[in-house]
Amino acid sequence: MCGIAxxxxxxxxxxxxPKLAEGMADTLYHRGPDGRGFHFDPDHGLAMIHxxxxxxxxxxxxxxxxxxxxxxxxxxxxxxxxxFYDYKRLRGLLRTDGFRFNTKSDSEIALKLYxxxxxxxxxxxxxxxxxxxxxxxxxQLILVRDRFGIRPLFxxxxxxxxxxGSEMKAMLAxxxxxxxxxxxxxxxxxxxxxxxxxxxxxxxxxxxxxxMLIVSKKGDGFEVEEKRYWDAEFPLDGEHDVATDxxxxxxxxxxxxxxxxxxxxxxxxxxxxxxxxxxSCSIIGMAAAIQQSPVKAFTISFDDDRYxxxxxxxxxxxxxxxxxxxxxxxxxxxxxKNFEDAVHYSERTFYNTLGVAKMLMSKHVRDVxxxxxxxxxxxxxxxxxxxxxxxxxxxxDPEYAATPAAQEMRERNKIFSGSVxxxxxxxxxAFEEVMGFTPNWIQPWMLTLERVKPLLSDAFKAKLGxxxxxxxxxxxxxxxxxxGRHVLDKVQYSxxxxxxxxQILNWxxxxxxxxxxxxSRPAFLDHHVAxxxxxxxxxxxVRDGIEKWVVREAMKHVLPExxxxxxxxxxxxxxxxxxxxxxxxxxxxxxxxxxxxKIAETGIFDEAKLAASIEEYRKSDDHAANTRKDxxxxxxxxxxxxxxxx
Numbered sequence: 001m002c003g004i005a006x007x008x009x010x011x012x013x014x015x016x017x018p019k020l021a022e023g024m025a026d027t028l029y030h031r032g033p034d035g036r037g038f039h040f041d042p043d044h045g046l047a048m049i050h051x052x053x054x055x056x057x058x059x060x061x062x063x064x065x066x067x068x069x070x071x072x073x074x075x076x077x078x079x080x081x082x083x084f085y086d087y088k089r090l091r092g093l094l095r096t097d098g099f100r101f102n103t104k105s106d107s108e109i110a111l112k113l114y115x116x117x118x119x120x121x122x123x124x125x126x127x128x129x130x131x132x133x134x135x136x137x138x139x140q141l142i143l144v145r146d147r148f149g150i151r152p153l154f155x156x157x158x159x160x161x162x163x164x165g166s167e168m169k170a171m172l173a174x175x176x177x178x179x180x181x182x183x184x185x186x187x188x189x190x191x192x193x194x195x196x197x198x199x200x201x202x203x204x205x206x207x208x209x210x211x212m213l214i215v216s217k218k219g220d221g222f223e224v225e226e227k228r229y230w231d232a233e234f235p236l237d238g239e240h241d242v243a244t245d246x247x248x249x250x251x252x253x254x255x256x257x258x259x260x261x262x263x264x265x266x267x268x269x270x271x272x273x274x275x276x277x278x279x280s281c282s283i284i285g286m287a288a289a290i291q292q293s294p295v296k297a298f299t300i301s302f303d304d305d306r307y308x309x310x311x312x313x314x315x316x317x318x319x320x321x322x323x324x325x326x327x328x329x330x331x332x333x334x335x336x337k338n339f340e341d342a343v344h345y346s347e348r349t350f351y352n353t354l355g356v357a358k359m360l361m362s363k364h365v366r367d368v369x370x371x372x373x374x375x376x377x378x379x380x381x382x383x384x385x386x387x388x389x390x391x392x393x394x395x396x397d398p399e400y401a402a403t404p405a406a407q408e409m410r411e412r413n414k415i416f417s418g419s420v421x422x423x424x425x426x427x428x429x430a431f432e433e434v435m436g437f438t439p440n441w442i443q444p445w446m447l448t449l450e451r452v453k454p455l456l457s458d459a460f461k462a463k464l465g466x467x468x469x470x471x472x473x474x475x476x477x478x479x480x481x482x483x484g485r486h487v488l489d490k491v492q493y494s495x496x497x498x499x500x501x502x503q504i505l506n507w508x509x510x511x512x513x514x515x516x517x518x519x520s521r522p523a524f525l526d527h528h529v530a531x532x533x534x535x536x537x538x539x540x541x542v543r544d545g546i547e548k549w550v551v552r553e554a555m556k557h558v559l560p561e562x563x564x565x566x567x568x569x570x571x572x573x574x575x576x577x578x579x580x581x582x583x584x585x586x587x588x589x590x591x592x593x594x595x596x597x598k599i600a601e602t603g604i605f606d607e608a609k610l611a612a613s614i615e616e617y618r619k620s621d622d623h624a625a626n627t628r629k630d631x632x633x634x635x636x637x638x639x640x641x642x643x644x645x646x
Contacts, residue, residue, distance in 0.1 A: 002063070003031030003051040003514075004079040004132055004153075005170040008141055009161025010045030011220060012176060020174050021047045027169040030345070031081075031514050039064040039077050045161070046134060049170075050079040053517050055266050055372060065108055071099045073115045075137035080107035081166055082129030082151050083521065085262035090124065107131075114142070122212060122229045126262075126528070128521065130207070132164060141215040147230045148378070148525045149209030149501035151510060155224075156204045162215055162222045167511075168204055168347050169646050178203060181643070183463040184472075186604060189349040190635045191449040193442065194502045195472050200348065200642065209501050230527070231481060232496045232534060234489035240537040245553070248540050251532055253554040259526035260286050263374050271296035271370045273361070273520075274317060274324065276309025278552060278563055279376030279385075281316040283523055285558025287374065288320045297322040298365050298373065300357050303330050304574040315560045327364050329357055334573055335585035339637070344645040345515035346507040349638035351448075351631040353573040355507035362516040371519060377509060378524035381492060381500050382533035383548040384541040387421060388441040389491050393542060396437060396487040422447055423624045430474035435482055439491045441499065446470060448631055455613055455632075457606045473498060488538040576633070577617070577626040586633060590614065593640040594633075602640050610636070 005024045007017070018040055025036050032051025039048040050063040063080060067073025084090075087106035090113070095101075099112040113121035114133055122144055130153035133142045143164055145153045155164045160176025171177045182202045188194045197208050207213055210230035216223045243251070260283060264270050272287055274280045274297040287295045297317050301310035310326055317324035334353040342356045343349070365373060380386050384393070422443035431438040438446075449469065477497055482490050505522075513520040523529070533541070536550060543549035556564055576586040594614075599607045617629040 002053055002079075002081040003028030003049075003166040003170070004081045004130070005049040005163075005165035006047055006079065006132060007161050007163045007174060007176070008044070008046050008134075008215065008217075008222070009176065010217070012161045013042055013045035013047075017042075017047055021049050024165065024170045024173045025049045025051055027173050028166060030517055031166055033517050035062060037063050037079075039066075039079075041134075041136075044134075044136065044139070048077060048079050048132065048134065053371065053514075053519060055083070055268055055519055062103075063107065065105075065111060066102070067111050067115070068100055068102065071112070071115075073099070073111050076111045076115065076133060076135055078107070078111050078131060078133040080110055080129065080131040081153075082131065082146065083127045083519070084109055084125055084129065085127045085265075085526075119212065119214070119227070119229075126526065128525075130166060139217050141213075143207055143213040143215070145207045145209055145211060147210045147527050147530070148496070148505065149206075150505055150522060150525060152506070153207040154199065154204055155207060155213060157215075157222055157224050158203055162224075168199060168201065171204065172201075172646060179643075183460060183604075184467055184469070186460075186639055187449075187452075187464060187467070188469050188472075189639060190452045190604075190632070191469060192349075192351050192445045192503070192631070192635070193469075193473055193498055194348070195469075195476050196497060196501070197476075231478070232493055232530065233481060234485050234493060234534045236484040237486040237489075241535040245540065245550075248536055248550050249553045252529075252536075252550050255526075255529045255532050256282070256523065256554065257286060257290065259523045259529050260374065261290050262526070263521040263523050264291055266372050268371045269296070269369070270372045270374060270521075271298060271365060272322075273297075273373050273375045274299045274313045274322070275376070276312030276316075276563070277376060278548065278555065278559060279379035279524065281313070281559055281563055282379075282551065282555035283374050283376055284316060284320045284322055285555065288322060289558065295320065295322045296370065297324045298361060299324060299326045300361050301326050301328045302357070302574055303328070304578055306578075307574045312563060316563060319560050320558065325364075325368065327361050329360060329573075331579065331581035331585050333357075333360060334582070335576075335589055339589060340641060340645055341515070342507065342512060343638045343641055346511045347642075347646060348502075348506060349635040349642075350503075350507040351634055352575070353634070355512050357573050358508060359512035359515050362513045362518040366516045366518055371517065373513070373518060373520050375509070375520045375522045376524060377504055377522040378500070378530070379548060379551060381496050381504075382524060382530055383536075383551050384488055384492065384538070385548045386441065386495070387547075388439070389488060389495075390542060390545065390547055391421075391440040392437070392491045393488050393538070394545075395440075397538075426450075428470045428474065430468070430471035434474045434477055434479050435490050435494065437487075439494055441491065441495050442470070442473070448628060451628060452632060455605050455609045457603060460604050486538045488542065489534070575627050575630040577623075577630055583618075586630075586637075589637045590633065593637045598640050602643075604639060605636070 028051045032053045034054040035052040037050045065078045067076035084106040090109050094112045128150035130145045130151035163171045165171045180202045185200045214225040299313040302308045334356045342359050426443050426446050427438040540550050576582045596607050
């Protein structure tokens with residue numbers, strides 16, 4: 001795992017470029033503390049930057065990676081962030097084709113596959129990655145991001161040249177990249193959901209998951225082509241795979257065993273994250289069986305029993321014989337400088353301090369000597385695990401519509417009303433047009449937006465004009481991937497394209513893990529597992545109201561009974577209003593970042609209206625309303641701190 005960055009600027013390349021590249025690399029030290037490398041090509045105006053976290057090929061994996069003249073790759077140079085699984089088999093196949101290797105690193109296969117297959121080479125890559133390859137012969141730069149966006153990658157094309165980086169801060173360290181905030185993006189961050197590809201800054205784009213960017217020199221500038229090479233394609237309704245329950249269960253089990261086996265491979269010890277959900281517990285159980293030795297398991301414990309899952313995780317750890325390490329977090333841990341650091345590394349706002357908790361966990365994991373963890377992200381997205389997904393299934397699928405399960409689910413999940421579950425139903429015509437209904441997962445954030453709008457300043461509203469963020473999100477979805485699909489497939493697809501990359505894998509994943517140089521490997525997001533999951537019929541993914549039914553059955557032999565029978569429970573940190581200590585901590589951040597002077601300087605809010613809203617929040621005892629206000633405050637604090645923290 002690593003950090004990459006670079007610039008291509010024939011007209012802007014000067015004798016200061018190497019020094020500026022050093023400054024860009026400095027911002028990515030946390031992504032690669034084990035070494036750094038540069039490729040400077042003044043003739044082409046190119047600088048490529050790599051900071052290394054050594055996981056595979058510890059003594060022979062330095063980058064940039066250069067091709068060889070004797071196998072036809074001499075014109076290629078690459079900087080690779082990520083892991084390519086099954087690389088040993090691919091290296092063997094490439095050798096038979098006459099390709100030769102300089103290192104034992106998995107990264108080197110990218111150059112060879114590109115030379116052999118052209119742009120179709122990405123179809124042969126399996127893993128989590130974001131990388132750049134420069135082809136001097138074609139004068140072409142190729143940027144690639146993995147299928148789900150597990151690893152980040154950003155780019156900017158402007159008068160100063162073409163720039164890219166694992167994090168925006170690397171690009172912003174160069175004077176050729178403008179730092180102009182986009183008010184539309186600020187609004188999206190206030191309501192949590194971003195449009196795919198959008199960032200906080202105008203002109204800086206996130207390369208979308210499953211996409212590549214082909215950059216070619218054109219006169220004094222660059223031509224940029226964005227190409228989708230993979231998508232989460234669900235079958236048309238009624239065209240899912242046909243098999244017995246036992247066959248589906250065995251397919252899922254076999255796919256997960258293979259995925260976890262690949263992710264256990266490293267030249268350093270590999271640990272696992274362990275919460276109280278069946279996803280991480282399944283990984284712990286399978287990892288222990290695969291390596292036939294105890295697994296190191298790391299668990300977060302919160303100081304509020306309603307949100308804490310550590311006791312269930314402990315039962316799983318005992319069953320698997322895992323060596324469990326529990327990090328106990330208190331109110332003061334989740335706010336103050338830790339909150340600010342999480343904003344710095346995430347480069348976006350977050351609705352809940354779970355991201356802060358995960359950042360503290362990644363630090364703890366590194367402090368005790370681990371560089372790699374396997375995680376459970378992606379299971380809910382692929383196998384129908386979220387309560388919001390079931391709510392739509394209960395509403396729109398005739399097979400479930402008449403059951404009392406929806407109301408029962410809401411009763412059991414009442415604590416999440418105002419956050420991941422909407423307290424009242426709301427719809428939008430753009431989603432009705434694109435999907436045929438407004439999915440439950442977007443409704444809480446639409447309600448957040450409704451509460452934010454009255455607080456905005458007149459000047460900020462004038463900048464937005466008639467911009468509709470909900471319509472922008474809806475119309476960003478590819479309707480051809482939704483038409484004719486089952487309701488469960490529709491909601492899973494729409495979530496995967498938005499919240500998975502923008503939330504789960506951002507401030508819930510790579511960005512807070514790599515803040516402390518920790519590589520996380522989400523086994524469920526292996527694309528072989530994903531493509532299998534998408535072909536499984538909806539009633540096998542969710543059976544009789546039981547989410548992730550096929551996963552439960554596939555992992556039944558490694559799960560304790562209490563977990564096998566347990567309904568999905570959203571993993572989040574206790575909101576600020578839930579006890580006095582947390583309220584006191586968020587009040588300190590409010591005083592620092594939401595002062596009248598800071599509000600006036602940033603210009604998003606009407607100071608009097610925001611102050612009145614905060615005062616109302618402090619006096620209220622309505623849990624759902626206060627949870628919504630907690631969300632707004634978390635976003636507002638982060639937005640006002642962002643410019644200073646990046």
